[in-house]
Amino acid sequence: MPNLQPSPPGRRATIVGIGATEFSKDSGRSELRLSTEATAAALADAGLAASDVDGAVSFTMDSTPEVELSRSLGFGDLRFFHQTPHGGHGGCGNLLLAKLAIEAGVADTVVCYRGLNERSGQRYGQPDGYVPGTGAESVRMSWLTTFGASVPATFTAVMARRYMHETGTTSEDLGRLSVLSRRHAATNPAAWFFGKPITLEDHQASRLIADPIRLLDCCQETDGAVAIVLTTAERARDLRQRPVSVLAAAQGAGPEQEGLAIYHRADMTDPAESRIVADQLWGATGLTPDDLDVVIAYDHFTPLVLMQLEAFGLAPRGEARHALRDGVFDLDGRLPLNTHGGHLGEGYIHGMNGVAEAVRQLRGSAANQVDGAEVALVTSGGSGPTSGAILAAA
Amino acid sequence: MIPRPKDPTMDPITVTTETPRPRPPRTSETAFFWEGVDAGELRIQSCPACAAVQHPPRAACVRCGSLELEHVVSAGAGTVHSHTTHHHPPVPGPLRPFDVVLVELDEGVRMLSNLVGPEPGQVTIGDRVEVRFVEVEPGLTLPLFTPAADVAPGS
Numbered sequence: 001m002p003n004l005q006p007s008p009p010g011r012r013a014t015i016v017g018i019g020a021t022e023f024s025k026d027s028g029r030s031e032l033r034l035s036t037e038a039t040a041a042a043l044a045d046a047g048l049a050a051s052d053v054d055g056a057v058s059f060t061m062d063s064t065p066e067v068e069l070s071r072s073l074g075f076g077d078l079r080f081f082h083q084t085p086h087g088g089h090g091g092c093g094n095l096l097l098a099k100l101a102i103e104a105g106v107a108d109t110v111v112c113y114r115g116l117n118e119r120s121g122q123r124y125g126q127p128d129g130y131v132p133g134t135g136a137e138s139v140r141m142s143w144l145t146t147f148g149a150s151v152p153a154t155f156t157a158v159m160a161r162r163y164m165h166e167t168g169t170t171s172e173d174l175g176r177l178s179v180l181s182r183r184h185a186a187t188n189p190a191a192w193f194f195g196k197p198i199t200l201e202d203h204q205a206s207r208l209i210a211d212p213i214r215l216l217d218c219c220q221e222t223d224g225a226v227a228i229v230l231t232t233a234e235r236a237r238d239l240r241q242r243p244v245s246v247l248a249a250a251q252g253a254g255p256e257q258e259g260l261a262i263y264h265r266a267d268m269t270d271p272a273e274s275r276i277v278a279d280q281l282w283g284a285t286g287l288t289p290d291d292l293d294v295v296i297a298y299d300h301f302t303p304l305v306l307m308q309l310e311a312f313g314l315a316p317r318g319e320a321r322h323a324l325r326d327g328v329f330d331l332d333g334r335l336p337l338n339t340h341g342g343h344l345g346e347g348y349i350h351g352m353n354g355v356a357e358a359v360r361q362l363r364g365s366a367a368n369q370v371d372g373a374e375v376a377l378v379t380s381g382g383s384g385p386t387s388g389a390i391l392a393a394a
Numbered sequence: 395m396i397p398r399p400k401d402p403t404m405d406p407i408t409v410t411t412e413t414p415r416p417r418p419p420r421t422s423e424t425a426f427f428w429e430g431v432d433a434g435e436l437r438i439q440s441c442p443a444c445a446a447v448q449h450p451p452r453a454a455c456v457r458c459g460s461l462e463l464e465h466v467v468s469a470g471a472g473t474v475h476s477h478t479t480h481h482h483p484p485v486p487g488p489l490r491p492f493d494v495v496l497v498e499l500d501e502g503v504r505m506l507s508n509l510v511g512p513e514p515g516q517v518t519i520g521d522r523v524e525v526r527f528v529e530v531e532p533g534l535t536l537p538l539f540t541p542a543a544d545v546a547p548g549s
Contacts, residue, residue: 127485132416142418143450146536147508148480148487149494157478158496158506165476165519208481210494211515263496263504264449268476 004248004284007233013099013110014236014394015244017046017229018356023192023347026120027223034225035064035115036072042227047240048109053229055080055107057094059114059350061087069113080107084387086259087124088300091351091380092277092387096249098230108231114352115225123221125151144261152300153218155261157210159383160303163269164212167318171212174302175203176324178216178344181299184331185341188367192220193345217302219343226352228359233394242363243394247375248284252276253385260300260383274311274379277388281377282313285390289313293373294361295335296354298381299342308382309337331368339368351380355389362393407510407540409530410489417534423451426465436468436525436537438503449503470525472499472539473546479515488530493517497539500547511540522546 007013019041021027021034035058043050053075056066066081080101084090091114098110118124127150130141149155163169182198185191198216206216236243254272256265265272282288295314299305306320314335315323323329329337340346340357347353358376360366366373373393380387420428423439430437438447441455442464454461475498481491493509495517509517510528524542529535 126483130416132419134419134421139419139421139424140450142416142424144506145416145486146418147494147506148415148485148492149506150485150487151483154478154480154485154494157480158476158494161478161519162476162496208479210481211479213478261506263476263506 001279001283004250004280007103010232010234011103011105012233013102013230013246014233015228015230015246015359015391016236016239016241017042017048018227018359019043019045020190020226020353020356021224023190023222023224023349023353025221025223027117031063031115031117031121031225032068032072034117034223035069035113035227038115038225038227039069039073039111039113042111042229045241046229048229050074051076052109053111054078055098055101055110057082057084057097057110057112059083059087059090059094060085062114062116064115080110086385088298088350089259089381089384089386091355092249092378092389093251093380095246095355095389096251096387099246099249102230102232108235110230111227112230112352113225113227114350116350117223118348119221119223121223125153125218125221127151140258149261152260153213154210156301156304156383157213159260159262159269160212160301163303163307166269169303169306169321171204171214172200173306173321173324174212174217175200176321177302177305178203180324180329181338181342181344184339184368185345188340188346190367191341191346192222193341213301219300220348222347222349224347224349226349226356228352228355236394244359244362245392245394247390247392248281249387249389250277250280250284251385251387252280257385259385262383269307271307271311271382273384273386274308274382277379277386278312281388281390287375287390291375292335292377294339294358294370294376295337296358296376296378297337298351298354298379299338299344300381304382308379311382312377312379331370336370339366339370354378358391362391407526407528407538409510409528411487411531412484412489413486414531415486415534423453427451430465430467431527431535431537434527436470437465438468438499438501440464440466447501447503449505466501468499468501468525471542471544472497472523474517474519474521474523475504476519477509477517491515495523495539497523507536508538509540510538
C-alpha cells in the first residue's frame with residue numbers, strides 16, 4: 001500500500017473558515033445563492049476575502065460549478081478546480097483534493113462547498129433521478145430499476161437485511177441510533193429537529209419505506225449549503241479562528257463497488273471501501289480509535305452507520321449495536337457520535353455539515369461540545385465509493 | 395389482464411404495474427441476456443478462457459481479463475440471499491408493497507429480481523426459488539422468481 005506523505009512544514013492543509021445557511025425544507029432561493037451565502041460566510045469566518053481564493057472544489061452532483069460560484073463571489077485566479085464523484089460519499093474527498101492542492105503548492109486557499117435544494121427541488125429519495133440510457137452507470141442501475149428498486153432506501157434495505165441476518169442486529173438496534181441522533185439534534189439550535197427528540201417507540205411506529213428501513217432510519221431531505229475554507233498552516237496562524245488541521249484524508253472503493261447496492265461482493269456486507277479509507281487514515285497519522293475524541297459518521301441510513309463504525313474499528317465486526325446500547329456514542333460516552341444530530345437530526349448537506357461540526361468540536365464552539373476535543377474522525381459514508389478524514393486541533 | 399408466462403403448463407402469475415418500468419438497455423454487454431429472456435433462457439455471462447461466470451454482464455472477464463465472453467444457460471434455481479419489501483415511495487414497477495429479492499443462483503452469481511406468487515413480506519433468506527419468465531407489461535418480459543420446493547445443491 002502506498003503511504004500518504006507527511007505534510008511539508010508550513011503547508012499542512014488547515015481549515016480556517018466554515019459557513020452555512022439555515023437548513024430548511026424550502027429555501028426559497030437557488031442552489032447558486034445558497035452556496036454563495038455559505039461560502040461568503042466561511043470566508044468572513046476566516047477573515048479572508050474572496051479574492052484570496054485560488055482553488056475551489058465541490059461534488060459532481062452539485063449544480064453550481066466552481067467558476068459559476070466565482071462569477072458571483074469574485075474569487076482570485078483559480079489554479080485548482082475539481083469535483084468529487086459519487087454523491088455524498090465525496091465530502092471528505094473534497095478535503096483530500098484541497099489537501100493535495102495546498103500541500104503540493106498548487107493552490108494556497110481552497111473553498112470546498114455544497115449547496116442543494118434537496119427537499120424543495122430534486123429529491124434524491126424519489127425515483128425520477130434515474131435516467132435510462134446506455135452509459136455504464138445507467139446500465140448498472142437498470143439491473144435494479146427494472147425490478148422496482150429505484151431509490152436509495154430500497155438498495156440499502158437489501159444490504160441491511162443481510163447485515164441483520166449475519167449479525168443479529170434488529171430494527172430496535174437501528175432505532176437506538178435514530179434516537180441518539182435526534183437527542184443530539186434536540187440541543188443543537190442549527191438542527192431542523194432542534195427541541196424535537198424521539199423515543200424508540202416513535203422509531204418503531206414510523207412508516208416502513210423498504211423493510212427493514214423505516215422513515216426514522218433515513219437521513220432528512222434538506223435545502224441548504226455548507227462551505228469550508230482551507231489554507232496553509234503558516235497562513236492559518238494569522239487568521240481569526242483556532243486552526244483545524246486536516247491530518248489525513250483518503251478515498252476508498254473496493255471489489256464489486258456500487259453505490260448502496262453492493263450485491264455482488266462475495267461477502268456483501270464486508271465494508272471494504274470503508275476499510276480502505278480507515279487503513280490509510282490510521283497509517284498516515286499513526287493514530288488508533290482510542291485517540292479519537294469525537295466521530296462524525298455519515299448517516300444516510302442507520303444500518304450503514306453501524307457498518308462504518310465497525311469498519312473503522314470503533315466496535316468489533318457485527319457488534320456496533322452493543323456499543324450503541326452501552327452508551328459509548330452518547331455525548332457523555334467514550335466516543336460521542338454525530339454530536340450535531342447528523343443527517344437524521346441536523347440536516348442533509350451531503351456530509352459537509354458533518355465536516356463543519358467536526359471543525360466546531362475541535363475549535364471548542366459546538367452546541368454539544370465534547371470537553372477537550374482534539375481529534376475527530378469524519379466519514380463520508382459506507383457502502384459506496386467513499387472517503388474519510390482525520391482532523392485535529394492545530 | 396393476467397400476463398401469460400412463457401411456459402403455458404405453469405400457473406399464471408399475477409403482476410401489477412404502478413407506473414411503467416424503464417426498459418433495460420440492450421448494449422454490447424447486456425443484449426445476450428435480454429435476448430435470452432425473450433427466448434425463455436436465463437443466461438449468465440461466461441469466460442471460455444478461465445471458466446468464470448459473472449453477473450451482471452461486464453465488458454471483460456473480471457477474473458482473468460479476457461475480452462472474449464460467452465454465456466451459459468442457468469438452470470434457473472437459486473436461494474434468496476437477501477430481500478426487502480418495498481412500501482414507499484411509488485416507483486416504476488409493481489403496485490406496492492412488493493418483494494425485491496437478491497437471488498444467488500446455483501451457478502454462483504447473484505441477481506436482483508422480484509418474488510412473485512406469495513403475498514409480499516413472507517420471503518426469508520435461505521428460501522429456494524426458481525425463475526419464471528413473465529410478461530409484466532406489453533412487450534416487456536422479465537426473469538422473476540417464485541418459491542420452489544427443491545433444496546440447494548450440496549445441502
